[in-house]
Amino acid sequence: MNLVITESPRDAIQGLHDYIPAQLKADYINRLLKVGFDIIDAGSLVSDKAIPQLKDTAEVLSKLDISDTCSKIMILIANAKGIETAVSFEEISWLAFPFSISPTFLKLNINSDHEQALKLTEFAINSCDKNKKILKVYLTMAFGNPYNDKYSPEIVMESVAKLNSIGVKHITLSDITGVANNTLISHIYAQLISDFPAIEFGLHLHTTPETYYEKLDAAFVSGCHNFDAVINGMGGCPMTGHELVRNLNTMDLLNYCSKNNIKTNINKLALNDALLMNRELFGINSKSHLLN
Numbered sequence: 001m002n003l004v005i006t007e008s009p010r011d012a013i014q015g016l017h018d019y020i021p022a023q024l025k026a027d028y029i030n031r032l033l034k035v036g037f038d039i040i041d042a043g044s045l046v047s048d049k050a051i052p053q054l055k056d057t058a059e060v061l062s063k064l065d066i067s068d069t070c071s072k073i074m075i076l077i078a079n080a081k082g083i084e085t086a087v088s089f090e091e092i093s094w095l096a097f098p099f100s101i102s103p104t105f106l107k108l109n110i111n112s113d114h115e116q117a118l119k120l121t122e123f124a125i126n127s128c129d130k131n132k133k134i135l136k137v138y139l140t141m142a143f144g145n146p147y148n149d150k151y152s153p154e155i156v157m158e159s160v161a162k163l164n165s166i167g168v169k170h171i172t173l174s175d176i177t178g179v180a181n182n183t184l185i186s187h188i189y190a191q192l193i194s195d196f197p198a199i200e201f202g203l204h205l206h207t208t209p210e211t212y213y214e215k216l217d218a219a220f221v222s223g224c225h226n227f228d229a230v231i232n233g234m235g236g237c238p239m240t241g242h243e244l245v246r247n248l249n250t251m252d253l254l255n256y257c258s259k260n261n262i263k264t265n266i267n268k269l270a271l272n273d274a275l276l277m278n279r280e281l282f283g284i285n286s287k288s289h290l291l292n
Contacts, residue, residue, distance in 0.1 A: 002263045003253075004202070004226040007032055008041035010076060011247055012234035012282075014051050020281065022056040026063035028281055031274040033069040036265035039094055041074045041228070045082040061091045070265065074136065078110040083124045087131035095133055097124050100140040101159050104147035109140070122166045134170065137163055138204060142173035142188070143180035153188050157195065164196055172202035172228065180205070182218035189222035202226030205248040212248055216256045229253045231278050 009029055013020060029042050042064070043057030057075065066073065074094035077083050086095050099117055100106040106117055121137060128135045139159060144151050156173070163171060173188065185203075192201055203219045203226070205212070216227070233249035257264050 002225075002265060003257060004038045004200075005250075005253065005264060005266075006039040006041055006074070006202070006226075006228045007035070007037040007250060008228055008230050008235070008247070010041045010043050010054065011228075012230045012232070014044065014053050015235060016053055016282075019053060022059040023063065024281060025056070026060045028274070028277055029060065030063075030065050031270070031277050033064065033066065033071050034267065034270040035071075035274055036267045036270070037071050038265070039074050040071050041076070041096065044076040044078075045085050046076065046078045050078075058085075058089075061089055064091055066091055077124065080120065080123060083120075083127050087127050087133050093133060094136055095124060095128060096136050096138055097121055098138045098140060099159070099163070101151065101155055102141035102145040102147055102149045104149050105141050105145060118162060118166065121163065121168065125167050135168065136170040136172060136202075137168050138172050138174045139163075140174040140176055143175045143184055144177070145179075146177055153184070153191070156188055157191065160192060160196060160199070164199060169198065170200050170202070172204050172226065174204040176204070176206045178206050178208065178211075180207075180215060182214045185215055185218040186222045189219055189224045193223040200226060202228065204228040206246060207248055208246075209249070209252065212252050213256060216248075216253065217260075220256075220260075220262075227253055231275060232282070234282065 009032060013025065029040060032040050043060055044051050044054040045057055048055035064073065072093035073091050074096050075086050075092050076096045077086050078098060083095065086092055098109055099121060100109065103114060106112050106114065124135050142156055160171060189201060201224050203224050205215060207215055228248065229250040230247035231250045233246040235247045254264065254266060
């Protein structure tokens with residue numbers, strides 16, 4: 001089967017200090033839309049104060065050309081107002097909601113507790129169903145946390161069971177501190193995929209170049225075929241104190257696919273074009289080589 005790949009310019013851009021104008025963001029995302037990624041995580045409808053770099057997401061959406069692409073647009077939401085706004089946009093197909101196993105991180109990230117977040121998730125599901133959108137829940141701190149909050153694989157299973165009970169069908173486990181190891185990844189995905197066959201599980205991974213391969217392999221072999229990535233591995237979560245632990249590099253993910261004969265929908269010429277603009281836009285001396 002083909003891999004499902006979510007490319008996340010939103011995650012790459014959100015923590016940058018220097019503001020990138022809406023037109024440049026849109027130009028970059030329009031290039032990504034030609035590559036063949038399944039989902040483009042394009043922006044966020046949260047407060048401008050929380051993520052000032054993405055305050056212009058509505059303007060960016062209006063500048064996107066989705067007339068000739070297989071990619072679907074996803075937007076991060078974190079409150080009822082954001083949900084109501086997001087479902088009104090024709091350009092948006094997916095909503096992403098940041099749940100968390102860690103109560104400390106849930107409070108830091110979206111100023112919520114588990115009960116409130118579960119109610120908001122249910123509101124998001126109902127809103128998506130009414131407006132023909134799809135909700136993806138990101139279950140952060142799914143492999144441990146730096147706050148000394150209680151953690152175990154059993155807590156992951158309990159959290160997924162609660163989300164399953166209210167109708168969530170797409171859950172991406174998220175490791176934004178780089179604590180996951182291949183043994184834990186294998187164990188959790190094998191059990192989740194066995195116990196919850198109606199849910200599509202994904203992986204959002206922050207990792208080092210030295211450890212990405214074994215972690216990807218552990219997830220894939222255990223049945224996870226849905227992965228997030230960011231060109232150049234840009235982005236780290238400032239809420240965690242581990243912002244130097246970077247996102248999974250898209251080129252590393254594609255390297256894994258190539259070595260294991262896993263099919264993707266990637267157009268190499270369009271990807272090269274996006275890589276070039278990535279270098280120009282972010283001023284990065286990229287280690288991501290162009291494809292031949």
